[in-house]
Each structure stands twice: as C-alpha cells, then as structure tokens.
Amino acid sequence: MSRALWLLPALLLAACSSEPRPRAPGVLFVSVEQRSAWVRNFNPVFAGAGSRWPTRAGVYECMEVFLPSTGQWTPWLATGHAWSEDHHTLRFTLRDGVRWSDGRPFTAEDVAFTFQLLKKHPALDAGGAWRFLEDVRPEGPLTVAFRFSRVYIPGFAELAHQPIIPQHIWKDVADPVTFTNPDPVGTGPFTEVRVFRNQVYELGRNPHYWQPGKPAVDALRFLAFPTNDQANLALVEGEVDWAGNFVPAVDRTFVSRDPEHHARWFPLFGSTVFLYPNTMRPPLDDVRVRKALSMAIDRERLVDIAMYGYTRPADSTGLNDAYTGWRDAQAASGAWVRFDEKEAGRLLDEAGLKRGPDGLRRKADGQPLTLDIEVVGGWSDWVRAGQVVARDFRKLGVDAHLKTYEFGAWQERLQKGEFQLSISWSLDGPTPYTFYKWQLSRHTVRPLGEVAAANWHRFGDAEADALLERFETAVSPEEQKALMAGVQRRFSETAPAIPLFPNPSWGEANSRRFTGFPSEKNPYARLSPHAEPDSLLVLTTLAPKEK
Template sequence: MNKLTLTALLAATLSATALAQQPRHVFTVVRPTQWGAQNFNPFAPGDQHLLPTNSAIYESLFYVNTLNGKVTPVLGTKYVWSKDNRTLTVTTRPGVKWHDGQTFSARDAAFTFNYLKQNPALDTSAIWKNGLSGARATNDTTLVLTFTRANTTIFPYVAGQMIVPEHIWSKISAPLTEANARPVGTGPFTFDTYSQQALRVLKNPTYWMKGQPYIDAVVWVSTNSNDAALLKLLKGEADYGYVGQADPVNGYQKKGPNNQFWWPVTGDNYLYFNTAKAPFNDPAFRRALAQAVNTANVAQKAYAGVAKPAHSSGVIPGQQAQWLPAGTPTLKYSVSAADAALTRAGYRKNAQGARLGKDGTPLPPFKILVGAGWTDFITMAQVISEDLKKVGVTTQIDQQAWSSYAGGLQTGTYDLGISWGWGGGPTPYYLFNQSFAPEYSAPVGKTAASNLSRYTNPAVTAALETFQATSDPATQKKAMATVVKALMTDLPWLPLTDRSEFSNYNTSRFTGFPTAQNPYNAGTADDTPGARLMYLNVKPK
C-alpha cells in the first residue's frame, strides 16, 4: 500500500503530529471483513477482540506449531514434566517488560492461570476442568503447575494461554466484558490507532527479542469481500492476506512475480459413516464403501488439484513422518475389490444390480449430508454418489442449512455426512481423541460434541489414555500405532481431501515469510498466535 492511501485510511484517528511521523517500514495486512468495537481483551472470543490482540500485543509461554508439533519458546524458555507427569515446571524469560515499563515475571503467569480458576468463563480451553489443580511461582522465573492426574496432552493449551499483567488485571472484576481499550502486553507491538477501515500497531522499542521485529508497524485494512482483498494483494497495496481462492496458482501466483502463497495442510475433510445405524455399524460394509470411492477424483473435482487426496489414516502430511507407523498402507481404490468385498460380507446384488441387505431386501437410498450451497462438499458428494452407484449402492445428496447440518451430524440422524475433522492439534492424538473418545460421543438423538461417527473401540480408548498419560515419545508412538491400525481396519470415516490454511503474500517489499521450506508457523491467519512469528520474521527488502 502506498503512503498516501494508508494516510487517508488512518486520517480519522491520527493526529497531525502522528501523520507527520509515519513509520518507515509498514507491513500491511488486508482483511476481507469488518471488525467491531475497540476491544483488546485477550480472554474474549476471537470474533470479539481486535486482530492484534493475540497476534501482536499479548504473548503466551510457548508457541506450539500444529503442523509438526515444534515448540517455540516465548515467555517461557523451557519446560519439564515430573516423573509422574503430574507437575509441569516452566522457566520463564527474564528481562521482559510490560508495555507500561513494569517487569514481567513468573508471578504474572501464575496469576493468569489462577485468574482462569477464579473466572471459569475465561477458561475456554478447560485447563482447570482437565486436571490443573494449582499454579504458583516459586521465584521470578519459575512457574509450577500441578495436576490431579497425568495429562501431558494438555500442554498446548497451557503453552498457548495468553499471559496478562497482574498489576492491571487483578483490579478488573468483570474480565469477560472488559474492553481493555488500551492494552498492556509483552508483545512485539503496541496499540496505536483504530478505525472501522484501518487498525495500526507500532514496534515495541523495548521488546525482549533484540533486533526484532524488523518492521516498524503492522496495519490491517478492511475490505468487503475476498475478491477485494485479493485485488489489493495483486496491486501490491497489501503484503499479506488470509484469503481462500478456488485456484491460487492461476488466479494469483501466475499473475505477478511477487505473488506467492503457502497453504499448509492442517486437517482433512472426511466422509463420516454413522456407525450407530445399520448397515454402517458393520465394519466390513464401511471398508467396502471406502474402497469404492476414488478420493483422488474427489480432490480433483472439488478443488481443481489444489488440495490433494488425504492419506487414509487421517494423519496430516506434516505429522506422518513422526506418527505414522512405518509401512502403513494406504487404502487402494478398486471398484472390483469393493464389489467383491460387499458380496463377501453378505451384501449380495439382485438381478437388477441393486445391493441387498443381509436380510435379502434392497438397501434403501442413503443420504449424504452436506452444507447447503457448499460447492466443494456438494461436488464431493456427487463424485461419491457416482462411485457408490458402481457397486450397487444408491445415494441422495442432502443439503442442509448450518444448524440442521451440524445438528444432524451431532445428533446422529444422518446416514453419511461430509465434514472436516472436529478436532486437531500438534499430534494426531488431538484429532483422534476428539473424534473417537467415548466422552465426545452420545446416544443417537443426544448431541455428541465431536465424535460424529459415534465410533468407540476399547483398544483405541486405552491407547489414547496411554498417550495422554505419558511424556515418553516411544510410548506415545506405540500408542498411536495402535490407534492408526484400528481406525484403518474399522474405517469409521473415510479421509477424503486435505484442508489447508490460506496464507497469501506479495513479496515486493518484504522477505522472510513462512514457507514449506521454513514452516516456522502453521500458515494460520493474521490474528492468531502463529502470526506473531511472521510479524517478527518479515524483513524489508
């Protein structure tokens, strides 16, 4: 964005003196949305606080990269679990100042976690409900967290909790509704100006990371659509935008030498089988149907080759090297093999080629639940319908508005459904636990939190519990191998396509963006904790 345009956008909120002192290296983020009131409350939901809150102003103890599990120190420099995995000791960073000049210490971190206990509505990650029993600072650089039971998988939630200054928040009695209009954090930027069109933060001159950030300011500019945001990137009026596109190669990258995008895979889309309903309660039936679906064609038709077919384990590419057991086969698409498997499992065909149930009566048409108007999911359902027709199974596409779509998946009233994984994190544990642990399921008609297939398996449950209770990598790998083997045998869902983040760059003015070769963050949006690493690493050319 040129200086004149930026000045015009900020003129409503900047004084004449401030306008005369424009920062030199301004990193511009385009946002295809409008934002609300001046709220920088780090405890407020993401759609209520403004964009820099948890990406530029406040900081957590660590950043855990959901692509590969890598832990980057922030306000914490190291951590260690006790032998019984019930005590987590974090060493906090010395020499850190709050934006108002006061000194940060482990006591601020202990205060923050105890503040969540005192105000349960703030504990959106349920840290205290999941075993945290105490938080104390034994000195200025040591935070000790104790737990009622071993639960090492809680670490990303502890690591990602934004830390607030005790000397300010101890005086706030209604933290959930606090607007916190003049925020005081430890982050690399401080709040400067705000309007409905543009929002600016300035480099923190006393930031603890010497020499960084390399830029003087970050400005967010709002647009009314994805197309308008993309146009600003194409014109070089913005440096970064989190914008989904149907064809980022031809629609963006090939339109200019500085147009780059990095869309790392952070999840998958799945065909869910309702295992609480016959014949989907039969693993042999599910396996045969899964083998009949050409996921490569599903991905090509739905995303024009931008998204790839998912690995049939459900483990995303960045985690496969560490967590996928060596030699794990992928499910092979074969109409003939699927046809034979159905017959072998007791689902014969009649003379007209229609598939019969085990009782000899024709199977009814099954509905594939998708969101109304969601063209990618509708396309997937169309391809799946054609594939299943080849093995004598008929389906109908059932488009539903969000409330009835999500409601159908969660109450178990659907036959087949297409959705993303309702869980995820830095290891496959988080996806599999939320998708298949019994506590996330419910009887049909009741709302399941995230076990949409209503599949449970004692071996999977035990392996997930083992993984959760240990900090030993070898034990965790063995447990994960058990889970993967069971899921690929029972196939409560069929992984269809990869799901990606949507980071787009214009590199005409800056370098140092995260890439596949240097994935220092997970490619997440401009208002997430991972974006802080981008704001720290981009450099003026």
C-alpha cells in the first residue's frame, strides 16, 4: 500500500486535540451526504430529485418497515395488512391518531392520493407500481385497498415502503417532478426546517408526531462537508454524533480515541458496489468485453487498498450478506469475477480488441479502446477503488482514466446514461427480487437521456424476466428459492454489470451526548443513516443523555 494511503489516519489523529465545540442540548449532528453546499429540496416522491436526508424516512414515512438486520417487517403508518384469497387485493389497516405536521389528520385518502399521483406522473413511479396495480382506493378512513392487475407478491414491499404524502398539500402542486417542497408537511419525527443555509441546515421535531414522547432528540443538524476526509475530521473531533462515512483505519483513528463512547458497525448489508458498464455503448454491449474487464480486476487488492479490508470481493451472484440464505452455489462460482489477466486478454482478443504495436487495445476502426471510469470526487474510498480498477485496465492494454465529479453532476450523468463506466451502488429489498429486477429486467430499462432510478447500465434479458415473472406469483419459499437460483445463474451468464464488493453498511456513533444507537449486540436497525427506512427506528429511539 502506498505511503499516501497511510497519511490520512495520521492527519486525523493529529487533528483531534481540540474539544468539541458547545452546541444546543438535544441537537444531533449527522453526517450522511458529502456536498459542498446544500440545496433546499425535500421532495420524497421523485427518485431523481436529490432530496435532503432524511426526507424519505424521517420527514415522511412509509406504511411498514423491513429490517435486514432482523429479517422482519415492522408496522409503521399501517398496523397490519392482509391479502385476499386470490392475491389480487392487498389491504393495509392504517394507524389511528396519526396527524400531519400541520395538525391535519392522516387518512387512507392520503395513501390513495400518493399512489394515484404516481400513476398520473409516471416519472415518479420509479418502482413501477402501476405495472401491477389496477386501482387504489380508501375503504373508510383507516383502510386502503390495492387492487392488483395480476398476482404480484413482491408488490407488497414496493407499496409498504412508499413514502406517503399529504393530499391537502400536494393536490395543488403543478409539477410534482420538479417541486422542491421547501417547507415539507410530513408525518415523520422531524419536519420543521428551522435553519437552511448553503453550509448548514437543521430540522426540528414534528409538533404532532404520533409516537408519544418521541422523538426525544430536539433537532437534527447537518453541516456541508465536500469530501469524506472533512466529514471524518468532524467525526473524529467529536463534532458529529452519527455518521455513515467510510473512515480509514476506523478502529485506530476513531474508536480507540474514546472506546467508551465511539462505536462503529459495518455489516455487509449495504448495497453491492458495482462498476456499471453502459451497455448501450459499444463495445460494452458485448458480454465478452464485460467479463474481460471484470477478470482484469484484482479484487483482493482492491478491497485491501480501497476498503481497508472492511469487506470481501464480490462473487458472481453480486449478492451482499443480507441474502446469504438465497445464494446459489453454482451461480456464485462463476470464474468471470476472479482475477485472470490471461483469460481477460483472450476474451478481448476474441471480441476483436487486440493489442496494437504500442500495447493498446484497438477497436475495429483502429482507434484505441479508451474508457472513462466516473466516481464521486469526495468519496475517498470509491476514488481509490477507481484508481485501482483503472490501473488494472491499463495493464490489460485499455486506455483507462478516472474522472471525478461533484455528487450532483455524477448522479445526473449516471441516471441519464451519459457515461461509459461508473462506480455506484445497487438497489435492494427484502428478497433478491428487487436487486435483480434492477440489474436484469427489460422493464427497468430507460432510453439514454431519460432519468433512470436504477439499471443505469440499461440492460434487459428476456430469460431473466421470465424467471422474475414466475417469482412474482410464487408463494412457497421453496419455489421462490428455486426460481431465484435461476435468476442468479442468468446474472452470472450475462454479466450485465461488474460486481466489485458488498458495501459495508457504514455506521459510526458517538454516544457522549446521545444513547440508543443500534449495534451488533442490539441490531434493532442498521447503524448506517444511509439505510432507509431503518433510519426511522433510529431517529425515534435516540435520546439525549441526562446530565
């Protein structure tokens, strides 16, 4: 490992001599997003809005919450649900006594309105709910019925996790896609925008929150940190109480400085980190090229250098450890994720990308094969990962370059397909269905230039869709697992995207001022604030320490 990589922990330690600055009691400092300046956006229904945390799980709420740490569903705005015998109707029973933050009652009309809005504005329907819904209507003030156009068992998770918005506010919004919702009205624990400036914003408690005595935290405060390094300095210095950061040598630089109060928990329940090839751009539309690039990557070295050994190399299913019980051994044994320079070179030769006299691979027109790898500039772990990957590609004769962008610009390029290769996360759910739908399904492919909620690589496979469609109607666990094994094998055969490693669910806590953080011993939720909607449980559990 280079000397430069070891300098950061030393700088962090050297910067930790000062005491944390005083702050108002009960104000929780959180580090989730790395941005140079804040944009006042609290739109919870448009995936491409770039809304501020915790808009989707803190300002607004969903009906039920699935927790990968426990494998269980927790009732939230709904107290329960029931399927009809033919699985064509799903009814949610809503919680009585819930009010919006402006004091108006929350009812089934709000739930029905939210989903009708998704139907009216397809850009909001990122999960494709109206591909399987026929109708949504209230049946009294506390019951809402979802009528399905077909049997679709995974639809429960998509409906249960949808943030619900107030009809009396949003019915007058002309364009909910572009609406920034600067003064949100939600049912969540934190809804009051007390401060909003370029470098800081603060959310106060919902005055009408439905859980008595909660939240115990008075307010959430967010400082703008352009990079991981700056956010980590604030964490180590004691400025930040709760973070979801990659921290180099975290046990030495953070935990050991105050073992009584500093804690971290990094289970491999985060989304898988991928190198996404834009499969609409040749030669990345060729599976041989995608597999060759994958085999050129030394993942053992990658996780050691870029991730400080916090994770493991991905296998050929791409699944993280939340899906251990689903993993198919045959699918996981694919050779295309194992480091093999010789075979990688052979595949590129076979694809017509042979080395020229200068050692560079050349396309059919004689031009060098040049690939740009895009990553968020402030995310030091992913920047190092991109550097390792680019170096490995150059060894293969590919003219590879790392390009860094500010988060907003990177995300826009990713979502619109304006890239060749980009490092990013995956989407997950209670089963691998959501993960693979966004990796393999033709139904999630969007044209270049159109915002895509995921499937940024724009790949669809008919055989995978046939298996996924059968999974949608499967009720028994045995049938579900058999079908998902087939999907995993199809993923390994087609290599639509290049899995690098399961992303640790980054979570750090400083309990000097607050108690109640989840941990490996108390896994009531994931510690990472990125883990939504787990964050709802954390925000309603944390409490200031008594003096």
